[in-house]
Structures are given as structure tokens and as C-alpha cells.
Amino acid sequence: MNKKDWYSIPNILSYIRLMMVPFFIYYYITAEDRNDFYIATGILVASGVTDALDGYIARRFDQKTKLGTLLDPVADKLTQLAVVAVLMIRWPIFIFLFLLFIVKEGFMLVENIRLYKRGATIDGAEWYGKIATIIFYLTMFVAVIMPNLSRTALYSIVAVASVFQLLSFVSYSKLFKRAHESLDNQQDEKVEM
Incomplete structure (x- = not known):
């Protein structure tokens, strides 16, 4: 694996998406009022935007990497798993x-x-x-x-x-x-x- 692949823009966006998971969990679980739920929703939306951007940039600017093909689905599935898991706590x-x-x-x-x-x-x-x-x-x-x-x-x-x-x-x-x-x-x- 090429070292510069670790620092490609799509892969950096995937790292950011992975880092958003614990923040989403924290804000959702500790939410007490409507604004707290809006913050959790904002994190979820930001995660979706970075997901769309990393795929677009990888295809448009030929920045597809082997690391990215592994990292992107992992970030997707962890995000989905985290969201549905915390929703189970409430409902x-x-x-x-x-x-x-x-x-x-x-x-x-x-x-x-x-x-x-x-x-x-x-x-x-x-x-x-x-x-x-x-x-x-x-x-x-x-x-x-x-x-x-x-x-x-x-x-x-x-x-x-x-x-x-x-x-x-x-x-x-x-x-x-x-x-x-x-x-x-x-x-x-x-x-x-």
C-alpha cells in the first residue's frame, strides 16, 4: 500500500467520518432537549456529506485507493450500526x-x-x-x-x-x-x- 494513499482527500474524509461516530453516540445518548437532538442530527448529516464527497472526489479526481475501498464501507457500516444501536436504547x-x-x-x-x-x-x-x-x-x-x-x-x-x-x-x-x-x-x- 502506497504511503501517500493514507493522506488522500477521500481517505481523510473517511477518517473524519469514523471520528464522528463516537461524537454522534455521545450527543444522542446525552440529549436532553431539542437542540441536543439537532446537534446529533447535524453530526449525522455531516457524516452523510463526507460520505458523498469522498466517493465523488475519489472518482472525479482518480483518487481511488485500496485503502479507500476498505475504509469507506467500514466507516459506512460503523455509522449505520452506531445509529441503529442508540435508537434501540430509546425505542x-x-x-x-x-x-x-x-x-x-x-x-x-x-x-x-x-x-x-x-x-x-x-x-x-x-x-x-x-x-x-x-x-x-x-x-x-x-x-x-x-x-x-x-x-x-x-x-x-x-x-x-x-x-x-x-x-x-x-x-x-x-x-x-x-x-x-x-x-x-x-x-x-x-x-x-
């Missing part, structure tokens, strides 16, 4: 979304490792994964900025986010299955030759 209903998130992301990690060991990768997120992530972030944003949501509204947004996470999980399961089958077929063709 136990978030445990369903939390568990679904853990299962989906754990499955994807294992499958990506399996594919990598076979010399293949799935490059980037698919459209259904991106939509599920956007819905997930919108749900988190609404729950953080509106700490006095009605039970009906809360259950509704958690249900919508859970459905999109589940659809994304099923779609990625099919994608990984096809990828493994394709690799199996290639291997069978080599054996026949």
Missing part, C-alpha cells in the same frame, strides 16, 4: 431493524470473502442495495431529528426500512448465488478441456 422496536441489518451485512461479508478466495468480486453496491441504504438513512435521520415520534409513525418507518433491508438481502443472496454458479461453470469447463 426497542429498532431491534428488528438492527438484527436484520446485522444478518444482511454479516451474510454479505461472508459471501464477499468466499468470492474473493475464488478470485472474484462484486464491484460496488447494486441499485437495490443503494435504495435500501437510502431508506435506512432516511429512517435513522427522521428518528434522530424527531425524538417524539408517535408510536404509529415510528412503527411505520421501521417497517418500511425493514422491508427494504429484507428485499436487498434477498436480491444480494440471488446475486451471490449466480456469481458462485458462474464460477462453478467456469471451473467445470476447464476440467472438461
